[in-house]
Amino acid sequence: MIKKKVLLDEEEIPKQWYCILPDLPKPLPPLIEPAKRAPGPGIVPLIFPKEIIAQEMSEERWIDIPEEVKEVYRIWRPTPLFRAIGMEKTLKTPAKIYYKYEGVSPPGSHKPNTAVAQAYYNMKEGKERLATETGAGQWGSALAFGCMYFDLGCTVYMVRVSYNQKPYRRVMMEAWNAKVYASPSIKTEAGRKILAEDPENSGSLGIAISEAVEDALTHEEANYSIGSVFNHVLTHQTVIGQEAKKQLELIGEYPDVIIGCIGGGSSFSGLFWPFYYDKVSGKAPKDTRFVATEATACPSITKGEYMYDHGDTARLTPLVKMHTLGHDFIPPPIHSGGLRYHGIAPTLSILYREKMLETRAYNQVEVFNAAKVFLESEGIIPAPEPSHAIKGAIDEALRCKETGEEKVILFLLCGHGHFDMQAFDDYLQGKLLPYEYPEEEVQKAMKKLRTLYPWLETLPY
Ligand SMILES: *Cc1c(COP(=O)(O)O)cnc(C)c1O
Numbered sequence: 001m002i003k004k005k006v007l008l009d010e011e012e013i014p015k016q017w018y019c020i021l022p023d024l025p026k027p028l029p030p031l032i033e034p035a036k037r038a039p040g041p042g043i044v045p046l047i048f049p050k051e052i053i054a055q056e057m058s059e060e061r062w063i064d065i066p067e068e069v070k071e072v073y074r075i076w077r078p079t080p081l082f083r084a085i086g087m088e089k090t091l092k093t094p095a096k097i098y099y100k101y102e103g104v105s106p107p108g109s110h111k112p113n114t115a116v117a118q119a120y121y122n123m124k125e126g127k128e129r130l131a132t133e134t135g136a137g138q139w140g141s142a143l144a145f146g147c148m149y150f151d152l153g154c155t156v157y158m159v160r161v162s163y164n165q166k167p168y169r170r171v172m173m174e175a176w177n178a179k180v181y182a183s184p185s186i187k188t189e190a191g192r193k194i195l196a197e198d199p200e201n202s203g204s205l206g207i208a209i210s211e212a213v214e215d216a217l218t219h220e221e222a223n224y225s226i227g228s229v230f231n232h233v234l235t236h237q238t239v240i241g242q243e244a245k246k247q248l249e250l251i252g253e254y255p256d257v258i259i260g261c262i263g264g265g266s267s268f269s270g271l272f273w274p275f276y277y278d279k280v281s282g283k284a285p286k287d288t289r290f291v292a293t294e295a296t297a298c299p300s301i302t303k304g305e306y307m308y309d310h311g312d313t314a315r316l317t318p319l320v321k322m323h324t325l326g327h328d329f330i331p332p333p334i335h336s337g338g339l340r341y342h343g344i345a346p347t348l349s350i351l352y353r354e355k356m357l358e359t360r361a362y363n364q365v366e367v368f369n370a371a372k373v374f375l376e377s378e379g380i381i382p383a384p385e386p387s388h389a390i391k392g393a394i395d396e397a398l399r400c401k402e403t404g405e406e407k408v409i410l411f412l413l414c415g416h417g418h419f420d421m422q423a424f425d426d427y428l429q430g431k432l433l434p435y436e437y438p439e440e441e442v443q444k445a446m447k448k449l450r451t452l453y454p455w456l457e458t459l460p461y
Contacts, residue, residue: 002083002085003083003251004082004083004085005080005081005082005083006080006081006082006083006247006248006250006251007078007080007081007247008078008243008246008247009078010074010077010078012078012243012246013065013070013073013074013077013078013239013243014065014238014239014242014243015064015065015070016062016063016064016065017062017063017065017235017236017238017239018061018062018235018238018241018242018273018274018277019055019058019060019061019062019063019231019235020231020234020235020269020273020276020277020347021057021058021059021231021347022059022060022061023061023276023277023280023281024347024350024351025350025351025354025356026350026354028231028321028346028347028350029308029321029346029461030461031044031318031319031320032308032318032319032459032461033318033319034315034318034319034453037453037455037459040318041053041318042317042318043213043217043316043317043318044056044317044318046216046217047213047216047217047223047224048223048224049121049122049124049125049127049223050125051121051124051125052118052121052122052232055231055232055235056230056231056232057231058231058235061277063235065117065239066117066120068120068150069116069117069120072112072116072146072149073113073116073239075105075106076104076105076106076112077239077243078243078247079100079101079102079104079105079240079243080100080101080104081098081099081100081101081243081244081247081248082098082099082100082101082378082413083096083097083098084097084098084099084374084377084378084393086377086378086379087373087374087377087378087394087397088397089377090373090376090377091373091394091397091398091401092401093397093398093400093401094400094401094404094405094406095396095397095400095401095405095406095407095408095409096253096406096407096408096409097393097397097409097411098244098248098253098255098408098409098410098411099393099410099411099412099413100240100243100244100247100271100410100411100412100413101380101413102240102267102412102413102414102415103380103382103383103413103414103415103416105142106145107138107141107142107144107145107172108138108141108383108415108416108418108419109138109142109267109383109414109415109416110237110240110266110267110270110412110414110415111138111139111141111142111143111227111415112142112145112146113236113237113239113240113270114142114227114232114233114236114237114266115139115142115143115145115146115147115225115227116145116146116149117146117236118130118143118146118225118232118233118236119143119146119147119149119150119152119225120146120150122150122152122223122225123150123151123152127152127221127222127223128152128153128221128222129152129153129154129155129219129221129222129223130143130147130152130153130154130155130216130222130223130224130225131155131156131157131212131213131215131216131219131222131223131224131225132154132155132156132157132212132224132225132226132227133156133157133158133159133183133205133208133209133211133212134156134157134158134159134162134169134173134208134227135158135159135162135205135208135338135340135341136162136166136169136338136340136419136420137158137162137166137169137170137172137173137419138169138227138383138415139227139228140156140158140169140173140178140180141169141172141173141176141178142227143156143178143225143227144156144172144173144174144176144177144178145176147176147177147178148176148177153177153179153222154173154176154177154178154179155178155179155181155212155215155222156173156178156179156180156181156212157181157183157185157187157191157208157211157212157215158170158173158180158181158182158183158208159183159202159203159204159205159207159208160182160183160184160201160202160203161202161203161333162203163180163182163183163203164182165422166419166422168419169419172419181211182203183203183207183208183211184201184203184207184211185211187211187215188210188211188214188215189214190207190210190211190214190313190314190316191207191210191211193314194207194313202330202333204313204329204330204331204340204342205340205341205342206310206311206312206313206327206328206329206342207312207313207314209226209311209312209313209317210312210313210314210316212224213312213314213316213317214314214316217316227264227266228263228264228265228266228341228345229264229265229266229311229320229322229341229343229344229345229346230345231345231346231347233264233266234265234266234269234270234273234345234347236270237266237267237269237270237271238269238270238273238274239270240267240270240271240412241270241271241272241273241274241275242274244271244274244410245274245275245278248408248410253408254284254285254286254288254408255275255286255288255408255409255410256286256288256289256407256408256409257288257289257290257291257396257407257408257409257410258271258272258275258288258289258290258291258410258411259291259293259389259392259393259396259409259410259411259412260272260291260292260293260386260389260411260412260414261292261293261294261339261385261386261387261388261389261412261414262292262293262294262300262301262339262344262348263338263339263340263341263385264341264343264344264345265292265344265345265347265348266345267386267412267414268292268348268389268412269345269347269348270412271410271412272290275288275290276290276351276356289358290351290356290357290358291357291358291359291360291392291396292348292352292357292358292359292360293359293360293361293362293388293389293391293392294339294359294360294361294362294388295335295337295338295339295340295361295362295363295364295367295388296361296362296363296434296435296436296437297331297332297335297337297363297364297435297436297437298325298329298331298335298339298340298341298342298437299325299361299436299437300323300324300325300341300342300343300344301323301344301348301349301352301359302359302360302361303325303361303437303439303442304323304324304325304342304343304344304442305323305324305442305446306321306322306323306349306353307321307322307324307446307449307456308320308321308453308456308459308461309322309324309326309327309342309343309449310327311327311343312327313327313328315327319453319456320343320346321346321349321461322343322344322345322346322349323343323344323348323349323352324342324343324344325342325343325437325441325442325445326342326442326444326445326446326448326449327342327343327449328342328445328448329342329445332435332437334432334433334435335364335435336364336368336384336420336422336423336426336427336432337364337367337368337384337385337387337388337423338383338384338385339385339388360391360392360395362388362391362392363434363435363436364384364432364433364434364435365427365432365433365434366391366434367384367387367388367390367391368384368387368423368424368427368432369391370387370388370390370391370394371384371387371390371417371424371427372427373390373394374387374390374394380413380416381416381417381418381424382413382415382416382417383414383415383416383417383420384417384420384423385414385415386411386412386413386414386415387417389411389412389413389414390411390413392411393409393411396409397409
């Protein structure tokens with residue numbers, strides 16, 4: 001009988017996180033302060049605890065996970081690894097498909113892996129409250145959950161269109177004691193300015209980040225917390241890949257290809273970094289390929305430029321070198337597939353440029369079609385975001401069917417879709433349309449960025 005799932009014991013929760021920085025093919029370009037036109041951390045030291053900043057620049061590969069953090073992890077970790085037997089049958093593929101499932105956490109995604117750690121370090125350094133942004137509500141609910149465990153207040157600026165469309169994510173945050181505001185809000189200078197110009201503004205992650213950062217900057221008792229993109233966030237997610245490696249080892253498997261979706265890049269990095277480490281340290285039994293999937297409606301890596309840009313719309317953050325669509329990016333309202341951030345993790349951007357990463361972009365109709373194949377054969381209703389990874393895995397499995405290869409495919413199911421029923425309803429009623437973000441819009445945004453900082457091209461990084 002083929003094993004359906006591989007489970008680990010509690011004591012097999014990883015003891016350390018893996019940081020990729022010492023193993024990158026090139027060092028990360030420094031942050032740039034636009035006022036100085038030179039490297040500098042900008043506001044970063046003012047809004048993050050010291051331990052997080054140390055992890056952000058860590059020269060150590062392995063970072064010990066505090067006991068207090070592991071204690072909370074034990075509620076849902078280790079997470080199960082499934083063999084997609086049902087989907088293999090449906091697709092009639094000779095490939096073996098495995099998925100690591102992070103939807104078993106109380107907030108329903110991989111995000112508490114870092115939320116709990118960030119709340120812990122802020123509590124240790126005497127902060128009383130964290131401010132953050134959230135789009136679909138996954139990150140806000142994970143941070144609300146983490147803050148509750150360490151008695152921290154939690155203020156969430158939720159992108160207005162999601163605030164209105166996903167009331168139950170907001171209630172989930174409030175149940176875990178968070179205070180939630182629709183963004184842009186009148187709470188901050190950044191929000192008031194945008195509302196004055198455009199009272200109907202539907203919000204974006206870039207705007208909500210500006211509001212949360214401003215809140216932290218203007219309140220001594222508060223810090224800021226982010227759910228993706230930053231090195232320390234991706235590092236915290238590596239519990240996923242370390243567990244998956246152990247689980248596959250138990251059944252004598254090693255992946256030929258690893259697939260994940262990318263918004264900012266944290267969940268996928270959490271899965272593949274430990275396998276990347278195998279590769280660069282000469283321990284990998286196979287030349288594993290890493291495939292990142294994104295939305296054609298928000299194609300940060302496949303259409304975005306590798307440029308210094310701000311992480312937020314109000315330009316409060318220092319400039320970060322990354323693949324970006326421009327900090328003014330507002331996702332098209334018809335897009336239901338998640339993955340809406342304008343940039344992508346600097347680490348992933350480098351790996352992509354060094355050709356160590358493959359990418360695919362899918363439109364929302366193909367993504368929901370893939371979700372339907374998956375939920376019919378595997379039962380679990382996936383979030384729209386990991387449905388991009390499912391589409392990638394299906395394509396890979398179908399290629400194996402043509403060539404007859406028995407490849408081992410591993411993908412990340414980073415969350416369930418229980419709060420995404422409106423999107424599924426629209427899909428089932430045939431209301432979803434394919435959408436591609438136009439190339440001209442990217443060009444426009446890049447031109448604006450170059451006009452804003454004409455000296456950008458002269459930087460030596
Ligand atoms: C936040 C989120 C994402 C996108 O963020 P990454 O940092 O790229 O992982 C994807 N899937 C789910 C379920 C999320 O909650």
